[in-house]
Amino acid sequence: MEIIAEKKKAILESTLKLIKENGFHGTPMSLVAKKAGVAAGTIYHYFDSKDTLIxxxxxxxxxxxxxxxxxxxxxxxxxxxxxxxxxxxxxxxxxxxxxxxxxxxxxxxxxxxxxxxxxxxxxxxxxxxxxxxxxxxxxxxxxxxxxxxxxxxxxxxxxxxxxxxxxxxxxxxxxxxxxxxxxxxxxxxx
Amino acid sequence: MEIIAEKKKAILESTLKLIKENGFHGTPMSLVAKKAGVAAGTIYHYFDSKDTLIxxxxxxxxxxxxxxxxxxxxxxxxxxxxxxxxxxxxxxxxxxxxxxxxxxxxxxxxxxxxxxxxxxxxxxxxxxxxxxxxxxxxxxxxxxxxxxxxxxxxxxxxxxxxxxxxxxxxxxxxxxxxxxxxxxxxxxxx
Amino acid sequence: MEIIAEKKKAILESTLKLIKENGFHGTPMSLVAKKAGVAAGTIYHYFDSKDTLIxxxxxxxxxxxxxxxxxxxxxxxxxxxxxxxxxxxxxxxxxxxxxxxxxxxxxxxxxxxxxxxxxxxxxxxxxxxxxxxxxxxxxxxxxxxxxxxxxxxxxxxxxxxxxxxxxxxxxxxxxxxxxxxxxxxxxxxx
Amino acid sequence: MEIIAEKKKAILESTLKLIKENGFHGTPMSLVAKKAGVAAGTIYHYFDSKDTLIxxxxxxxxxxxxxxxxxxxxxxxxxxxxxxxxxxxxxxxxxxxxxxxxxxxxxxxxxxxxxxxxxxxxxxxxxxxxxxxxxxxxxxxxxxxxxxxxxxxxxxxxxxxxxxxxxxxxxxxxxxxxxxxxxxxxxxxx
DNA sequence: TATGAATGAGGTTTCATTCAT
DNA sequence: CATGAATGAAACCTCATTCAT
The missing domain is CATH 1.10.357.10 (Tetracycline Repressor, domain 2)
Incomplete structure (x- = not known):
């Protein structure tokens, strides 16, 4: 696995925590963005879709x-x-x-x-x-x-x-x- | 558990099959209704909400x-x-x-x-x-x-x-x- | 062409007028809904997608x-x-x-x-x-x-x-x- | 019309081809940039906006x-x-x-x-x-x-x-x- | 000049739920 | 009891544009 960009890692870690709290369905991209401290659009810079992210x-x-x-x-x-x-x-x-x-x-x-x-x-x-x-x-x-x-x-x-x-x-x-x-x-x- | 109404059972069984195929998230109430052969509204006679159904x-x-x-x-x-x-x-x-x-x-x-x-x-x-x-x-x-x-x-x-x-x-x-x-x-x- | 439902016709006519004013790109579904006097979701009752509508x-x-x-x-x-x-x-x-x-x-x-x-x-x-x-x-x-x-x-x-x-x-x-x-x-x- | 810079011309020609293929709406600036072989930001050195470009x-x-x-x-x-x-x-x-x-x-x-x-x-x-x-x-x-x-x-x-x-x-x-x-x-x- | 990561407003679409019939 | 058209909040995602490098 390549060296992971700062923000990409923040997104992954935020998603991990949110899914533990709320499950897949209860974890909208907007929440991931907020928790990771990035704009919603930024997630799509690193991942094609929510499926890809998961x-x-x-x-x-x-x-x-x-x-x-x-x-x-x-x-x-x-x-x-x-x-x-x-x-x-x-x-x-x-x-x-x-x-x-x-x-x-x-x-x-x-x-x-x-x-x-x-x-x-x-x-x-x-x-x-x-x-x-x-x-x-x-x-x-x-x-x-x-x-x-x-x-x-x-x-x-x-x-x-x-x-x-x-x-x-x-x-x-x-x-x-x-x-x-x-x-x-x-x-x-x- | 009480004796289950015909339609209620159909709804439960349909949900079961659909969740196996598509998961929670991929199983909208409309699909449950269709597979169970009832109208969408009918589900709400038997169950208060999707959460209750599950x-x-x-x-x-x-x-x-x-x-x-x-x-x-x-x-x-x-x-x-x-x-x-x-x-x-x-x-x-x-x-x-x-x-x-x-x-x-x-x-x-x-x-x-x-x-x-x-x-x-x-x-x-x-x-x-x-x-x-x-x-x-x-x-x-x-x-x-x-x-x-x-x-x-x-x-x-x-x-x-x-x-x-x-x-x-x-x-x-x-x-x-x-x-x-x-x-x-x-x-x-x- | 079948007899067209009241609301379906309202949606078509609204779209027609809005596209004349603003073009395809300038005509969001939300505006169509508003002009037709229906909820946004209602459009999808009659048309699968914006493409289909057009x-x-x-x-x-x-x-x-x-x-x-x-x-x-x-x-x-x-x-x-x-x-x-x-x-x-x-x-x-x-x-x-x-x-x-x-x-x-x-x-x-x-x-x-x-x-x-x-x-x-x-x-x-x-x-x-x-x-x-x-x-x-x-x-x-x-x-x-x-x-x-x-x-x-x-x-x-x-x-x-x-x-x-x-x-x-x-x-x-x-x-x-x-x-x-x-x-x-x-x-x-x- | 002034003599056109190499890249400006590339942008214009790329836009022309992409619009033929995909129409206005199907031609995002990112695609124009890619096809013209320039960065997205570069387009904005030559054109104020997408409207201006068109x-x-x-x-x-x-x-x-x-x-x-x-x-x-x-x-x-x-x-x-x-x-x-x-x-x-x-x-x-x-x-x-x-x-x-x-x-x-x-x-x-x-x-x-x-x-x-x-x-x-x-x-x-x-x-x-x-x-x-x-x-x-x-x-x-x-x-x-x-x-x-x-x-x-x-x-x-x-x-x-x-x-x-x-x-x-x-x-x-x-x-x-x-x-x-x-x-x-x-x-x-x- | 040139880059491309980052932004965020706004687009399309989904879907749990309601309610008049 | 049963229907299904209608709702609208909220989801996912796009993309014109900016700005630090």
Whole structure:
């Protein structure tokens, strides 16, 4: 992704926050402009349409998520530690960026999502998928499609983060590690 | 839920289908009216507003889901069988009613959801929650909040159904039972 | 053309007048609505878009022109009288309906025109074309494509009417009949 | 007209072509800039506004038309030959410059036209008008206002050129000379 | 001179909702 | 109960124009 112009970034960030508050439908371009501190027309300098803005916002969040993950990866840890690190660092990213979580969940359940090129959608899944692939080869994980397993793991992270953010339950360190353990137990060879 | 008038039901069903196709935003009342074979004004005899319609549609889907689940429950089975039955019957309901799945997913990730009274939202979860509660008491399941576990199980069902419906992966009988097994392994005491 | 709803007609007539005053570009839908005494949205009940409105307005003017011509035709006159009647009655229609003249001239010279189905465009020309065809067969007129001759005659009428309406020259009865005579002389076999 | 700067000319020519393709309304300044290979702001160094640009474009086309006519005039020909030369050379100019024809026709039928100073509008008409004036004095032409006759002749040329360019009819050398003959017959004293 | 990002008024169009029939 | 024409606020988007560089 190219270096993003100051205003373009302001527009993306404003949209992200507003969608968390009000949803797609409740976020008119005029509000985005106001929050980003630009004129309405300026948005159309950077994005062809509202649809394009939302599509690019999805890519932008994927990019941010990816960036955040890269910082946490280390090679010098055993396999189970690697899984826990991945699970919890993703979890914490969403906890710290609830607007991203909320947006992604709205997006993937909207008619926008199927119109995205597939390879981009799955970019973020790939790292976990490959990790699980290695585990399968080493006989640590179940003999099941690695796409399937990685999606199930991803989904567990999202679900846990949503529960926490919505305040339905308060998850402490103990609960988090138990959840990661749950998912580990679910995919490891019994 | 009261016995539903012919036209009211037609409106609900039309809305359900249209939202699956086009999303919330792409489903104007005029289209609902057309698909339901009624006049636009008629919708307002049954529902105060579009918001009300969507809120009631959520309750309606919850009701349908509940109805479908009741048929499958039997008492004379052991605990693990009971879990598998619950997991797979929910899964099959969503496979057979993709419009319900799609609507619920859109709904719970929209600003409508937080405005629902909580006790209703969780009605459908309760049966699984109680089931898991019993398992916990019997020492079969982990010592973890039963709400948390039931949500994680629920989420796994939804995720699996979405993958199948989207056609990203084709899940046969073998994969389904492996997924149920995965979730069983995740919550059982190791 | 079907019987036109009261409001639909008001919209068409308002558009006609406004386009004469301000041109296509200077005639926003809001102004049309205001002049027609309807809400902006109402226009879209009768017309899909501004383009559609303008296209239908063209058909409407063609219809009005045709209606006006039918009143004047009589069979019991000799050939040259028939020509003069056609020329002058068309001329007078435009003089009495300058907004129609102005609209048609804008329309046929705009990118809208080529998008019209041809057979409709030429409907109004047909009567003159057939008349000239008969004259050709009888050896009264030149041996030249009758489409070509009818267009040249039509164009002479439009041009004369425009001069008169713009006030560039004042054309009295004498000038009118001289102009009709000119066109008669131009197409008759010398 | 002064010697035209390179870029100014590029802007005028681009506007001319774009208006032929898309009409006034379909020709935003940004498109003109792009086609002319200049920045949007640059246009405003040469023209005060879009209106000014279009007004000056009209003068520019009149200038080009006049230039083209001058080449063809010769003194040593008899009167009827002079008429035919004028008619056909104008006709051929428009055939070779359809964008000019299209622009002028749009322009004179738009609200721009009445705002032009009259003497400039008629500059191009003058040459024909004077020619006809001489014919009238010599008793060759009808005893009718020479403005009127010159406009009718001019209009016949435009009409013929439009038919040819639109491809409605294909006019060969024979048809062209018949048309010129028609107009000659229409204005000559019978 | 030349640029092009930025502006914001104003355009077209949508759509939830009403109400006379 | 049912209709659907009518409403008008508000949405998305365009584009002539400006101005700091």
């Amino acid at each position: 599509m690019e916002l999805f890519e932008y969040t994927q990019f941010r998520l990816q960036q955040a993950m890269l910082k946490n990866l280390r090679e010098d840890m055993d396999f189970k530690e690697g899984f826990f690190l991945r699970w919890t660092s993703r979890y914490h990213f969403f906890i710290q960026n609830p607007d991203v979580l909320f947006f992604i969940e709205q997006f993937v359940n909207s008619p926008y999502f199927p119109r995205c090129p597939q390879e981009r959608n799955e970019r973020i899944q790939n790292e976990i998928k490959q990790f699980i692939g290695i585990g399968k080869e080493q006989g640590v994980f179940r003999d099941l499609d690695q796409n399937l397993m990685s999606i199930m793991v991803h989904s567990s992270i999202i679900t846990a983060a949503k529960i926490q953010i919505d305040g339905k339950l308060v998850l402490g360190e103990n609960e988090i590690s138990q959840l990661a353990q749950m998912m580990w137990d679910s995919i490891r060879k019994q | 809120m009631e549609l959520f309750e309606y889907t919850q009701f349908r889901l509940q109805q479908a689940m009741l048929k499958n429950l039997r008492e004379d089975m052991d605990f693990k069988e009971g879990f598998f039955l619950r997991w797979t019957s929910r899964y099959h309901f969503f496979i057979q009613n993709p419009d319900v799945l799609f609507f619920i997913e859109q709904f719970v990730n929209s600003p409508y959801f937080p405005r629902c009274p909580q006790e209703r939202n969780e009605r459908i979860q309760n049966e699984i929650k109680q089931f898991i509660g019993i398992g916990k008491e019997q020492g079969v399941f982990r010592d973890l909040d039963q709400n948390l576990m039931s949500i994680m199980v629920h989420s796994s069902i939804i995720t699996a159904a979405k993958i199948q419906i989207d056609g990203k992966l084709v899940l046969g009988e073998n994969e389904i039972s492996q997924l149920a097994q995965m979730m069983w392994d995740s919550i059982r005491k190791q | 296209m239908e307005l063209f058909e409407y003017t063609q219809f009005r022109l045709q209606q006006a011509m039918l009143k004047n035709l009589r069979e019991d006159m000799d050939f040259k009288e028939g020509f003069f009647l056609r020329w002058t009655s068309r001329y007078h229609f435009f003089i009495q309906n300058p907004d129609v003249l102005f609209f048609i001239e804008q329309f046929v010279n705009s990118p809208y025109f080529p998008r019209c189905p041809q057979e409709r465009n030429e409907r109004i020309q047909n009567e003159i074309k057939q008349f000239i065809g008969i004259g050709k067969e009888q050896g009264v007129f030149r041996d030249l494509d009758q489409n070509l001759m009818s267009i040249m005659v039509h164009s002479s009428i439009i041009t004369a009417a425009k001069i008169q309406i713009d006030g560039k020259l004042v054309l009295g009865e004498n000038e009118i009949s001289q102009l009709a005579q000119m066109m008669w002389d131009s197409i008759r076999k010398q | 007004m000056e474009l009209f003068e520019y086309t009149q200038f080009r038309l006049q230039q083209a006519m001058l080449k063809n005039l010769r003194e040593d020909m008899d009167f009827k030959e002079g008429f035919f030369l004028r008619w056909t050379s104008r006709y051929h100019f428009f055939i070779q410059n359809p964008d000019v024809l299209f622009f002028i026709e749009q322009f004179v039928n738009s609200p721009y036209f009445p705002r032009c100073p009259q003497e400039r509008n008629e500059r191009i008409q003058n040459e024909i008008k004077q020619f006809i004036g001489i014919g009238k004095e010599q008793g060759v032409f009808r005893d009718l206002d020479q403005n009127l006759m010159s406009i009718m002749v001019h209009s016949s040329i435009i009409t013929a050129a439009k038919i040819q360019i639109d491809g409605k009819l294909v006019l060969g050398e024979n048809e062209i000379s018949q048309l010129a003959q028609m107009m000659w017959d229409s204005i000559r004293k019978q």
